[in-house]
Amino acid sequence: MSSGATLATAVRVLRQLRRDPRTLALLFGVPCLLLWLLKELLSGQPETFQRVGGPLVGLFPFVSMFVVTSVGMLRERTSGTLERLMALPLGKLDLLAGYGAAFALVAAAQCAAVSTLGFGGLGLDVAGPLWVVIAFAIGNALLGMALGLFLSAFATTEFQAVQFMPAVVFPQVLLSGLFVPRERMAHGLQIVSDALPLTYAYDALERTARTGVLGTRVAADALVIAGSVLLALALGAATLRRRTA
Amino acid sequence: MIRRMGASGTAVRVERLRVVRGGRVALRDVSLTVQSGTVTGLLGPSGSGKSTLMRALVGVQIVHGGLVEVLGEPAGSRGLRARVGYVTQAPSVYRDLTVRENLAYFARVLGVGPERIDAVIETVGLSEEAGRVVRRLSGGQLSRTSLATALLNEPELLVLDEPTVGLDPVLRRDLWDTFHALAGRGSTLLVSSHVMDEAARCDALLLLREGLVLAALTPDELRARTGTADLDQAFLRLVEAS
Numbered sequence: 001m002s003s004g005a006t007l008a009t010a011v012r013v014l015r016q017l018r019r020d021p022r023t024l025a026l027l028f029g030v031p032c033l034l035l036w037l038l039k040e041l042l043s044g045q046p047e048t049f050q051r052v053g054g055p056l057v058g059l060f061p062f063v064s065m066f067v068v069t070s071v072g073m074l075r076e077r078t079s080g081t082l083e084r085l086m087a088l089p090l091g092k093l094d095l096l097a098g099y100g101a102a103f104a105l106v107a108a109a110q111c112a113a114v115s116t117l118g119f120g121g122l123g124l125d126v127a128g129p130l131w132v133v134i135a136f137a138i139g140n141a142l143l144g145m146a147l148g149l150f151l152s153a154f155a156t157t158e159f160q161a162v163q164f165m166p167a168v169v170f171p172q173v174l175l176s177g178l179f180v181p182r183e184r185m186a187h188g189l190q191i192v193s194d195a196l197p198l199t200y201a202y203d204a205l206e207r208t209a210r211t212g213v214l215g216t217r218v219a220a221d222a223l224v225i226a227g228s229v230l231l232a233l234a235l236g237a238a239t240l241r242r243r244t245a
Numbered sequence: 246m247i248r249r250m251g252a253s254g255t256a257v258r259v260e261r262l263r264v265v266r267g268g269r270v271a272l273r274d275v276s277l278t279v280q281s282g283t284v285t286g287l288l289g290p291s292g293s294g295k296s297t298l299m300r301a302l303v304g305v306q307i308v309h310g311g312l313v314e315v316l317g318e319p320a321g322s323r324g325l326r327a328r329v330g331y332v333t334q335a336p337s338v339y340r341d342l343t344v345r346e347n348l349a350y351f352a353r354v355l356g357v358g359p360e361r362i363d364a365v366i367e368t369v370g371l372s373e374e375a376g377r378v379v380r381r382l383s384g385g386q387l388s389r390t391s392l393a394t395a396l397l398n399e400p401e402l403l404v405l406d407e408p409t410v411g412l413d414p415v416l417r418r419d420l421w422d423t424f425h426a427l428a429g430r431g432s433t434l435l436v437s438s439h440v441m442d443e444a445a446r447c448d449a450l451l452l453l454r455e456g457l458v459l460a461a462l463t464p465d466e467l468r469a470r471t472g473t474a475d476l477d478q479a480f481l482r483l484v485e486a487s
């Protein structure tokens with residue numbers, strides 16, 4: 001692995017994003033719009049907005065980065081650039097780390113924008129420190145990126161890649177505890193929920209927002225997210241083949 | 246002084262290569278050699294296995310039998326990645342970056358200095374388009390951008406899949422001059438084409454048909470063997486005689 005190739009890849013990915021101002025506007029604008037919409041929707045139940053708003057700030061990057069990476073990596077596969085890179089002296093880790101660094105940066109910026117609106121303009125409040133929310137936002141972004149990278153191997157068109165979003169993201173969000181507390185779920189669903197990484201991200205964000213206590217539970221959640229990112233990256237790396245049929 | 250690897254002798258050795266792609270036999274039983282420091286043309290009708298053979302040489306193709314040795318190492322070896330350049334038929338560059346940004350990225354990946362970027366832009370005649378986003382370029386300019394990335398490090402073996410398709414005659418002539426200049430500096434080039442006037446500019450020809458090597462000879466030998474000066478005709482006669 002070489003830091004030069006990793007940095008070059010990160011710069012290249014960021015340059016590509018910069019060339020697409022509409023995507024950038026959507027990346028930053030849509031979460032802000034949704035958060036504002038939620039505030040208006042829950043104007044009669046401010047305590048509900050407080051309960052879900054904080055964790056949502058940390059969950060948005062998961063969705064955004066999943067979509068951006070699955071489509072972006074599919075383009076690398078279909079345009080022949082991935083085949084070219086695999087024939088060059090570029091390590092798979094350099095490519096993955098480059099993507100990771102670029103998207104972590106975008107996730108941090110996205111989270112900063114949404115946080116500014118949420119905690120500033122919309123009166124959202126978290127009991128714990130804000131950096132924990134941002135740290136989990138970046139972790140979630142890397143998780144979304146790694147899963148998007150992996151699943152892009154199973155899509156042959158951008159239509160398919162986009163359809164993976166509801167298939168992979170929605171069940172995780174539904175079962176995370178955001179809509180229905182996990183203890184009120186049917187036993188079978190709880191087991192599924194236990195197996196989904198976003199559940200742990202939500203748990204940590206919810207605890208940070210509500211109690212502000214950074215105990216062993218939040219640390220364990222962070223470890224699960226880190227492990228999931230590594231597992232998804234390993235799966236993604238396995239789909240980067242130097243030789244193909 | 247030790248001569249640069251590949252300055253003489255065999256750059257590519259293929260023996261009994263067999264490749265199955267998508268359920269059909271793309272290469273049946275291919276054996277060939279490519280001499281170092283030459284421009285070798287790979288000719289054959291579409292579907293004859295040219296691209297598959299090139300993929301096997303650069304080590305991105307799963308093969309089902311036989312031996313492929315490139316610059317003295319098994320094709321696809323880690324050590325070959327910086328020594329072998331490959332340009333696919335479909336331009337493989339980032340369409341949302343400029344010509345210069347594309348080259349800057351591949352230069353960093355290849356570990357060559359930034360001064361090479363302007364040099365290859367000049368070589369492929371894209372100086373005026375260097376700052377333009379690749380998506381907005383014409384088809385010929387797009388494929389020249391793709392070609393430029395492979396010239397960055399002057400690899401010892403350059404495998405080019407139909408690099409001159411859609412280019413005007415002046416540019417085609419210039420690029421062929423470039424190919425010969427590279428060969429003169431010790432590189433080996435394998436260039437696929439189905440344009441016969443390009444075959445005349447090769448030092449050696451490999452004629453491929455239905456996954457088999459139909460003939461391996463020089464342009465003069467092809468003319469002599471088939472009794473015609475026109476390479477188009479010569480190729481047709483060879484195909485019909487087989």
